[in-house]
Amino acid sequence: MKSIFEQAANWQQPTVKEVETIMIKAANNLGSEVKNLYSYFDGDARTFRRWKENADKNPDQASSIKYSPFALLVAIASCDVAIEKGQRKAKGGEIIFTENKKPLEPVNKELWQLIQDNYVFTADNFERPSEKIVKFFYGKDSVTGMFRQDLAAMLGYDKNHFGRLIVRMNFGTWASLMLCMGVPVSRLFDFNKTS
Numbered sequence: 001m002k003s004i005f006e007q008a009a010n011w012q013q014p015t016v017k018e019v020e021t022i023m024i025k026a027a028n029n030l031g032s033e034v035k036n037l038y039s040y041f042d043g044d045a046r047t048f049r050r051w052k053e054n055a056d057k058n059p060d061q062a063s064s065i066k067y068s069p070f071a072l073l074v075a076i077a078s079c080d081v082a083i084e085k086g087q088r089k090a091k092g093g094e095i096i097f098t099e100n101k102k103p104l105e106p107v108n109k110e111l112w113q114l115i116q117d118n119y120v121f122t123a124d125n126f127e128r129p130s131e132k133i134v135k136f137f138y139g140k141d142s143v144t145g146m147f148r149q150d151l152a153a154m155l156g157y158d159k160n161h162f163g164r165l166i167v168r169m170n171f172g173t174w175a176s177l178m179l180c181m182g183v184p185v186s187r188l189f190d191f192n193k194t195s
Contacts, residue, residue: 008156017059020052025077042123042171067156068176071096093185103182107145111136126171134166
């Protein structure tokens with residue numbers, strides 16, 4: 001059965017109202033306003049507005065949001081956030097990318113440790129990883145043990161488009177990979193950012 005909270009193969013495009021609702025929850029968890037969400041993704045404000053465009057007038061209209069950014073918004077929106085010593089602390093966050101909504105187990109733990117130690121970023125400090133680093137995520141002895149086309153499908157990308165992303169990786173796709181591997185949402189998104 002198709003749902004907006006499923007893996008890419010079973011994903012149903014959400015309506016603009018559903019996207020707006022998820023965006024409101026995500027913004028609240030981040031301590032931000034919806035209009036500033038794009039900055040947490042190193043994204044374009046206009047694109048984010050379009051994903052929920054006319055939610056008040058035509059709530060059942062399909063949103064133009066792609067799977068990967070929607071899944072990241074769901075992860076942020078579904079976190080448990082508490083204030084501790086004046087700081088927002090986030091725990092949990094639903095991973096809709098994976099079959100059982102749990103992080104993938106790294107196949108190559110040594111490569112995964114290298115990635116965790118050097119390549120986990122927020123949008124504000126994102127440094128595009130080299131093609132060599134991105135290639136650590138696919139192939140028989142890679143971090144995921146998945147073939148490139150299977151990794152692309154899990155993230156909701158066409159295999160050819162994903163091939164182009166490998167050379168010029170953006171923050172959203174990188175954050176999606178990190179989330180799938182179990183990097184906490186709080187390490188990918190700054191829950192204490194002043195927007």
